[in-house]
Amino acid sequence: MKDTFRTGYVALIGKPNTGKSTLMNALIGTKLSITAHRPQTTRHQILGIKTTGTYQCIFVDTPGLHDDNHKAIHRYMNRAAASMFADADLICVLLEVRRFNRNDEKILQRVSKFDKVIIVLNKIDQLAKEACLPVMKQIAEVAPGREIVPVSALKGDNLDRLEALIVSQLPPGAPQFPHDQITDKSTRFIAAEIIREKLFRVLKQELPYSITVNIDHYKEEADITRISATIWVERSSQKGIVIGKNGSLLKKIGTLARKDIEHLVDNRVYLQLWVKIREDWADDEKALASFGYSDANSGH
Numbered sequence: 270m271k272d273t274f275r276t277g278y279v280a281l282i283g284k285p286n287t288g289k290s291t292l293m294n295a296l297i298g299t300k301l302s303i304t305a306h307r308p309q310t311t312r313h314q315i316l317g318i319k320t321t322g323t324y325q326c327i328f329v330d331t332p333g334l335h336d337d338n339h340k341a342i343h344r345y346m347n348r349a350a351a352s353m354f355a356d357a358d359l360i361c362v363l364l365e366v367r368r369f370n371r372n373d374e375k376i377l378q379r380v381s382k383f384d385k386v387i388i389v390l391n392k393i394d395q396l397a398k399e400a401c402l403p404v405m406k407q408i409a410e411v412a413p414g415r416e417i418v419p420v421s422a423l424k425g426d427n428l429d430r431l432e433a434l435i436v437s438q439l440p441p442g443a444p445q446f447p448h449d450q451i452t453d454k455s456t457r458f459i460a461a462e463i464i465r466e467k468l469f470r471v472l473k474q475e476l477p478y479s480i481t482v483n484i485d486h487y488k489e490e491a492d493i494t495r496i497s498a499t500i501w502v503e504r505s506s507q508k509g510i511v512i513g514k515n516g517s518l519l520k521k522i523g524t525l526a527r528k529d530i531e532h533l534v535d536n537r538v539y540l541q542l543w544v545k546i547r548e549d550w551a552d553d554e555k556a557l558a559s560f561g562y563s564d565a566n567s568g569h
């Protein structure tokens with residue numbers, strides 16, 4: 270007898286920097302969501318859709334849950350993460366094997382009332398197997414009876430097992446998206462995110478948190494895609510830092526971003542970058558909305 274088709278939403282939640290975006294990209298097999306070694310990289314909910322002959326798994330990458338609510342953007346990010354809890358068919362809580370702490374415990378307590386929760390213990394490549402066991406025991410004490418799956422999202426270890434477990438818990442149902450659709454976000458959105466990722470990678474200090482990227486023009490032609498984007502900063506001193514000496518940093522960011530966007534759109538890309546100031550945009554509800562941080566994007 271033919272198996273029933275399964276479809277469901279799988280929320281990936283956890284503390285910042287636990288590897289949610291890396292895991293989603295690995296499970297989908299495409300880089301959809303940007304990643305960085307610093308926390309608070311993801312700002313919006315992003316769907317990553319995997320469809321096979323027997324199931325459609327709709328992963329929801331979310332911003333890391335954190336207690337830092339002092340700016341409007343942080344409140345937006347926490348809303349974008351938390352709005353997923355109630356609607357998901359399954360919740361995967363990501364924990365880092367070397368950094369399991371009180372904040373993770375709080376997240377596990379928050380999901381304790383949900384039926385379907387899988388605990389994903391990530392970054393096991395950073396620790397010897399024997400050293401992982403005590404952490405698993407500690408987690409089991411906080412979340413008794415929950416399945417704990419140790420993985421390395423970066424190296425791909427044990428992801429087959431995780432995926433099989435996820436799929437086995439999806440409810441029966443027809444697919445919600447066409448079989449060839451892999452995300453809910455536009456190429457334009459992902460292009461802006463790629464630029465933001467390069468800013469995270471190239472710039473030192475805390476500056477990336479004061480930056481957002483907006484695509485002003487996006488035009489696909491037969492043999493080239495033309496993109497013009499603005500990097501918004503909060504103060505004039507930041508503008509100089511992003512541009513760098515003789516424009517060197519901005520050029521580097523542009524080159525790195527262009528390469529990734531070319532890969533994404535499978536075309537040559539002409540990328541123009543501007544740097545502009547909007548004072549304190551990250552704590553200004555109006556500015557946030559105009560830069561796309563609206564609850565329509567947060568999944569609210």
Ligand SMILES: Nc1nc2c(ncn2[C@@H]2O[C@H](COP(=O)(O)OP(=O)(O)OP(=O)(O)O)[C@@H](O)[C@H]2O)c(=O)[nH]1
Nearest residue numbers: 286287288289290291305306309310311333422423
């Ligand atoms: N060693 C190791 N590093 C990993 C693994 N998974 C993710 N990372 C790294 O951890 C850092 C954070 O990864 P992200 O995927 O951006 O984490 P995130 O949970 O999406 O972070 P936020 O969006 O800020 O909440 C990056 O530098 C990743 O390369 C893993 O399995 N092993």
Ligand SMILES: [Mg+2]
Nearest residue numbers: 289290310311
């Ligand atoms: Mg992320």
